[in-house]
Amino acid sequence: MKVGIVQFKASVNKQKNLDKITSYISKAASKNATICAFPEFMMFYTNSSQSAKQLANESESITGNFVSQICKSAKENQIQVIGTIYEKSRKKDRVYDTSFIVDTSGKIISTYRKIHLYDALGFRESDKMTPGSKIEKPVNTSIGKVGMMICYDLRFPEMSRSLAIAGSEVLIAPSAWVKGKSKEEHWITINKTRAIENGCYVIAPDQTGNIYCGRSLAIDPYGKILLDMKKKEGIGFVDIDLNLVEETRKVLPLLQNRRTDVYSTLKI
Template sequence: MTKVAVVQFRASTDKEENLQKILNYISKAADMGASLCAFPEFMMFYTTSKQSPRELADSAETIDGNFVRTIAAAAKKHSIEVIGTIYEKSKKRDRVYDTAFVVSKSGKMSATYRKIHLYDALGFRESAKLEPGSKISVPVNTSMGKTGMLICYDLRFPEMSRILASSGSQVLVVPSAWVQGKMKEEHWISINKARAIENGCYVIAPDQVGNIYCGRSMVVDPYGKILLDMKKRQGIGLVDISLDVVRQTRKVLPLLRNRRTDVYTNLKL
């Protein structure tokens, strides 16, 4: 059994202010006995619609910049794994990557993932400021087990979760900033449950709250039971993750094993 801390908070437009909040959450999570602390998408800072692509890029950092280095030092100090996100500089002067990272208890970078599916839907166009990633990251070993990384809008594409699960993931972590709107919370809940059920894995989805985001950070177990729903509150939610539950669920509901990949091809009309 592994105790995991899920952080839900409202990021301001001030990077340093948010960094101090993040460091405090890491310390509190460790004091609460968590082995891993997971943060939402865009935790670095909130970018308003008025902020230009160039301004966003100027405030972004490299993966080994001060923002991540400071978080890694806190992870090492408190002996806790941290999953978070940054705006990562790209080669383009007016575009950034939306990047998730995993830091080990020793403060080492275990994995990174650049968001593949940009939220160009429902009136939004993330591609106006963001550069898409080009590959799915290999599942990484964490204290929870084999962990696959997605970010927010990636949830709407079941192929990605399935590839991560069929590649060994027992837990999917999805840092998110789910935008409010008609039926959006219903979509959020339904999709998180579906990704857990169809892959027989845990889904851990820390979400932004406030600004334009709906909150409702969630953890769903492999059989679809909601273990955590943080509603609109800021703070830390704790859950226990058990790989025995993953193994038992996949034994009685062997969806990964029962796939018919031999007939899964596009149909010719």
């Protein structure tokens, strides 16, 4: 089972990005990928000077034109797609950072709103965004049972562990990882760790250019880097073998060996 991982530099122009996205979908399908995964903020690049109101005005609903065109492309190319949008919210001048999965019929089969907003290292996503309120259940896809995360969520091991316990065989984390001191080291270490501690694949498509570091990754269940896209825009391909998930969890039974009967004895 082959997954296409897209790394690109989003412009401020929504239509230009949409054209690029549908082109990548077609390219992934032509290479016999069964699913194509895109980075966070693929809808458009928003810089620090863009106000919360301006961002909210540019956002769309999950059934708006941006996602609808992606659904159409998924159906035409008979490929599943994982993407992201700035989704309208009921809170004034705030948006959700939302990921979605589209099946080969063009139907949205899962949506997830980022719950951990990046209020750290000089950034405050909460100034423009509102957080989601739940972790979505893993969903069956062509590459296995997928659990969805977004970028900063990777820094919170409770989330990936919850998704693994719920049955995730692949964690997919669309990201826009900001450049900075030791940030690439954090990025690589965290992605490898999430894979190792949960015995699953981690697929992390990332933005490149602007303020982002690139380095889109695919990690296998034992922590091996299968793909590192460095800084260039483009699409990479990785084969997913679910037997490896099963084998890894058998020889390294971290989920099974948890001591949930003891953890609660720590009084805080």
